[in-house]
Structures are given as structure tokens and as C-alpha cells.
Amino acid sequence: MFKPYQSTHFFDEMLQENGTTRAHYQAFHDMMNQFTEEELREKHETAQLSFLRQGITFTVYNDNVGTERTMPFDFIPIIVPPDEWSMIEKGMKQRVEALNLFLEDIYKEQEILQDGVVPRELVEHNLHYYRKQVGGINIPLNNHIFLAGIDLIRDQQGTYRVLEDNLRNPSGMSYVYQNRYVMRQVYPEFFNRQRIHSLEHQLSNLNEAVLSHSPKRCEGEPRAVLLTPGMYNSAYYDHVFLAQQMGIELVEGRDLHVRNGVVYMKTIRGMQRVDIIYRRVDDDFLDPEVFNSDSALGVPGLLDAYRKGNVAILNGIGNGVADDKAMYAYVPEMIRYYLNEEPIIPNVDTYFLREEEQRRWVLEHLDQLVIKNVGASGGYDMLIGPHASEEELAVFRGKIEENPHQYIAQPTIQLSRAPAFQEGRFYPCHVDLRVFVMRGKETNVLPGGLSRVALKEGSLVVNSSQGGGGKDTWVLKKGGEL
Known part of the structure; x- marks a missing residue:
């Protein structure tokens, strides 16, 4: 079945260089080889139809026009052995702790700037x-980062590396749960054996993390809401799912009102404090x-209440300074500075x-590098040198020369x-992993996270807005095999 599939030149999650299967994939690989071509097509159809029936969509904006699409999905999971996951979990907690200390510092004492570790x-x-x-x-718990989405990749040697930090409004957690729901339908036999870390209790951890940020002036049980820009936002499905699962109200700016420095929510029973x-x-x-005086999405007077x-606002206001692509390069130094750890x-x-x-060196080697706009996300305003035309290279050369502060380069x-x-055959696709870190009185890492896959053959861009899709991520329990 996998004979046409070649794993040369790249680290492959399932196959070793000699073509044999990695130990933690062996049981899954053996079962896949038992399926007929027709059964594989059925599993693929089952997965796609499940997303369609549940209305799991996202919106792609092009030329100011929004197109709603179902999330592309692939039913071959990413499987992570327990020791590997333990290392990822520790690394994620370490990184987000240092980033939170950085935010607390630069909005108060600014010691890291005075010491010259990060350029002022x-x-x-x-x-x-x-x-x-x-x-x-x-702010409550001195915690600016309630939810972080950290994007990981693996290089040619299989070493995990952080590609990006998302500390403002990381999206995608709902897709982790829907991917798992679909996979339970596709492979019930694997989940019956209880060898894979479940996700069931993680939403209660998320809810506890939210409620632990209760402000000092809170009277009685804290009331939390999820504030959404509305149904036309590209991640609206994510907002609806999380609010429902945590049992908190989903509100828009017009549903909230500030009076005497206190936030209230309009309900059929009158105004209730938030x-x-x-x-x-x-x-x-x-x-x-x-901020933006033209905004109809926000709440007048909210900053005064804050x-x-x-009122507590999660994630913290101004987190974007820490997940900027230019600041990213200094995160290892933040870890050393605040935690005294490597x-x-x-x-x-x-x-x-x-x-x-x-800059001079990068411009000479533009066709070998990846160029990113430090303020952009979602795969926009990015150049992948080896795949770029002469015209695209020339455009980015001009952008860099005109505004060098706005761009970074990476190999x-x-x-x-x-x-x-996909389309009745197996082929290799590039993948990354978005890991979700939830912080309240305790820090929890969602087991697995969102594996994103560049379904367009040969593509390196995994963002759904750029043709990418999702996979389920299975974290194996210690001592357990599939």
C-alpha cells in the first residue's frame, strides 16, 4: 500500500530512512495494510461527511470577499510516543512561563530592557x-497568557523546533476536538483499547483556568463570557464550540455595557455583572x-473597568509585543534570563x-530562504525562496529594501x-503541530494539539487559509501501545 510512498530527503513521522515503520506506528501501519482500497475510500468519505454534517467551517478572505469552507481533513493520524510528548510538554511550559514573565516585566519594571538582553x-x-x-x-495571577498556541516543526534530523508563538487569540482548539470525534468514527478499534490520551477532561481544565482569573473585586461566584466579533469572523465556529463546552455565555460587544467602571451583560432578566x-x-x-474609535465590535469604557x-481580560491586552516574529528570536534569551535554564x-x-x-547576506541568498512579515499571520505576505519565481523574488527584494524592519528571514x-x-492514494505531505497551553493557577498542555498538513502536494504552507488541512494527533500513554 505504501510502496509508491517515498520518505527520502525528509524526516518522516511514520517511516524510517530504510523504509521500515517506526515502532510507535507499527500497529496502525499493520491495520492499514489490512484495508482494501474501497475500505480506505470509505474511511476518507466518512471523515469528510462528518465535517460537512456538523457544519465545521472556516472562512477564507480573498479580495475582501469571505468564502466559507469545510476544514480539509486527512484520516492518517500523527502518533507521538510518550517520552517524546513528555519532552514537548516540559518545553511548552518552560517557554510560555518565560514569555509571561517577559510581558509582566516590560509592562512594569522593564528589567530585561535595562539589562540589554532585548533591544529597547x-x-x-x-x-x-x-x-x-x-x-x-x-492583573489576576500576574498572568497575561491564559491560552497559548505554539507551533512546532521537525527538521531533517527529526529535532523539534518552535516555529511561532501565538499569544493573542490562538485559534484551532475546537478542530482538535472535532478531529478526534471524527477519528473515533473512522477507527473505533483503536480508541476502545484506551491506549491514547483522551481529551475529555481538558475542557474542564480550560474552564477552571478561565475562572481562576477572577478579579479581586469580584462578588460571589465569578461570571465569565466569551466575547466574539460575530458570525462573520473566520474562527466563529471555534468561539461557539468553546463557549458551549465551557458553559459560558457567547456575547458580542453590543451585549455588554460598562457603568461606573463595572461591566454588565444584557439578559432577559436584566443586567448581570461580568x-x-x-x-x-x-x-x-x-x-x-x-483604541480604534470606529470599532463597533468592542465595548466603550472596557479599559476603564480593566x-x-x-474585570479580567483574557488573553492580556498588549500580548502581541511578545509573539511578534522579530521578538521570537529573543525567546531563548528570555528563558535563560528569567528561568536560568537552557x-x-x-x-x-x-x-x-x-x-x-x-540584510545584505539575505538579499544575496533570497532564493534559498523563507521571508516573513513580522506583523502578518496565516501564511500571508510570506516568501518561500526555493519555490518563488524571479518576479516574486524581485517584489520581496523591493519590500525588504523599502522597509527592512518589517521582515525577518529563516532558512x-x-x-x-x-x-x-487524498483522491484515492497515499502521498507524503509536510506537517506541523500547534500545541495549546492553558494557564491559570496551574498550567496544562492539551495532549497532542492540532496537526496541520500541507495537503497540496509539495507545498510547505499548512495554514487552512492557504490550502492546508488537519490531522488528529494521538499521544500514546506510557507503557501503552496501540
Whole structure:
């Protein structure tokens, strides 16, 4: 079945270089070989129809027009052995702890800037640094990062590396659960053996993490809401799912009102006080009195209530300064500075184009590198040098020369691959893994996370908005095999 599938030149999640199966994939590989071609097609159809019936969609924006699509899905899972997962879990907790200490520091004492570990101008000139608006505020648990989504890749040697930190409004957790729901239908035999870490209790951990951010002035049991921009947002399905599963109200800005520095929610029983807002609205649109005055998505007076300690806002305002692609290169130094530890999971090497010597070298080797806009996400305004035309290279050369501070460069890492089954055949696709870290009084890491796959053959871009899809991620229990 896998004979046409070649695993050369890249680290393969399932197959070793000599073509034999990795031990933790063996049981799955053996079962797959028992299926007929027709049975494999049926499993593929079962998975796609399940997403369609449940209305699991996301929105792709192109030329200011939104197109709603079902999430592309592949039924070959990514399987992670227990020792490997233990290392990932420790690395994620370490990284997010250091990033949170960095945010607490730069909005208060600024010791890391005074000590010259992170360049002051990189923070103070950052568009997402809101010291004037929220500097010096004491927030519940001193925790700016309630939910982080950290993107991991594996290089040619199989070494895990952090590709990106998402500390503002990381999306995709709902797809982790729906991927698992679909896979239980496709492979009930594997889940019956209880060898795979379940996700069932993780949403209660998420709910506990939300409620643990109760502000000091809270009276009685804290009331939390999830603030969404509305049904036209690309991640609206994510918002609906999380609010339902956590048992909290899903609200829009127009449902909330601030009176005397306190936030209230309009209900059929009258106004009810709100203590915690898990917001999925970007900073710029949160409060038209402080940020974008044209915003109809936010709540006038919300920042006043936040400053007075009457409401908690999760994730914290101004987190974007820490997950900026330029700041990313300094996270290993943050870990050393705040925790006095070596990073468990390394970064991808990064070149700063604002430095003339590095910029000159990058411009000479543009066709070998990946160029990213430090403020963009979702795979937009990005150049993959080896796959780019002369015209595309020329465009990015002009962008870099005109605005070097806006871009970084990284080597083209040979992302690990895994088999995908699409259009009746197996072929290798590049993958990455978004790991979700939930922080409250305790820190929990969702077992597995969202494996994203570049379903377009040969593509390196895994974002759903750019043709990528999802896979379920199975973390094996210690001492257990499939």
C-alpha cells in the first residue's frame, strides 16, 4: 500500500530512512495494510461527511470577499510516543512561563530592557506594545497568557523546533476536538483499547483556568463570557464550540455595557455583572474610547473597568509585543534570563533584516530562504525562496529594501512529512503541530494539539487559509501501545 510512498530527503513521522515503520506506528501501519482500497475510500468519505454534517467551517478572505469552507481533513493520524510528548510538554511550559514573565516585566519594571538582553527599540517601537494604555496594571495571577498556541516543526534530523508563538487569540482548539470525534468514527478499534490520551477532561481544565482569573473585586461566584466579533469572523465556529463546552455565555460587544467602571451583560432578566472576559476580539477593536474609535465590535469604557480591577481580560491586552516574529528570536534569551535554564525546544535560526550585514547576506541568498512579515499571520505576505519565481523574488527584494524592519528571514527547513490519503492514494505531505497551553493557577498542555498538513502536494504552507488541512494527533500513554 505504501510502496509508491517515498520518505527520502525528509524526516518522516511514520517511516524510517530504510523504509521500515517506526515502532510507535507499527500497529496502525499493520491495520492499514489490512484495508482494501474501497475500505480506505470509505474511511476518507466518512471523515469528510462528518465535517460537512456538523457544519465545521472556516472562512477564507480573498479580495475582501469571505468564502466559507469545510476544514480539509486527512484520516492518517500523527502518533507521538510518550517520552517524546513528555519532552514537548516540559518545553511548552518552560517557554510560555518565560514569555509571561517577559510581558509582566516590560509592562512594569522593564528589567530585561535595562539589562540589554532585548533591544529597547524592538519593544517600544512595536505596534502591539500598549504600555501607555495598560502599563503598571496588576492583573489576576500576574498572568497575561491564559491560552497559548505554539507551533512546532521537525527538521531533517527529526529535532523539534518552535516555529511561532501565538499569544493573542490562538485559534484551532475546537478542530482538535472535532478531529478526534471524527477519528473515533473512522477507527473505533483503536480508541476502545484506551491506549491514547483522551481529551475529555481538558475542557474542564480550560474552564477552571478561565475562572481562576477572577478579579479581586469580584462578588460571589465569578461570571465569565466569551466575547466574539460575530458570525462573520473566520474562527466563529471555534468561539461557539468553546463557549458551549465551557458553559459560558457567547456575547458580542453590543451585549455588554460598562457603568461606573463595572461591566454588565444584557439578559432577559436584566443586567448581570461580568467578571471575566475571554475575548476573541483583537486589541485594536476592544474599546473604541481607547483604541480604534470606529470599532463597533468592542465595548466603550472596557479599559476603564480593566484598569480599576473590576474585570479580567483574557488573553492580556498588549500580548502581541511578545509573539511578534522579530521578538521570537529573543525567546531563548528570555528563558535563560528569567528561568536560568537552557531552552528545551530550540528556535529556528532567524536573521534580522534591520541589521545591514545580515540584510545584505539575505538579499544575496533570497532564493534559498523563507521571508516573513513580522506583523502578518496565516501564511500571508510570506516568501518561500526555493519555490518563488524571479518576479516574486524581485517584489520581496523591493519590500525588504523599502522597509527592512518589517521582515525577518529563516532558512528553508525541510519540514517533516507524514502520509496523507487524498483522491484515492497515499502521498507524503509536510506537517506541523500547534500545541495549546492553558494557564491559570496551574498550567496544562492539551495532549497532542492540532496537526496541520500541507495537503497540496509539495507545498510547505499548512495554514487552512492557504490550502492546508488537519490531522488528529494521538499521544500514546506510557507503557501503552496501540
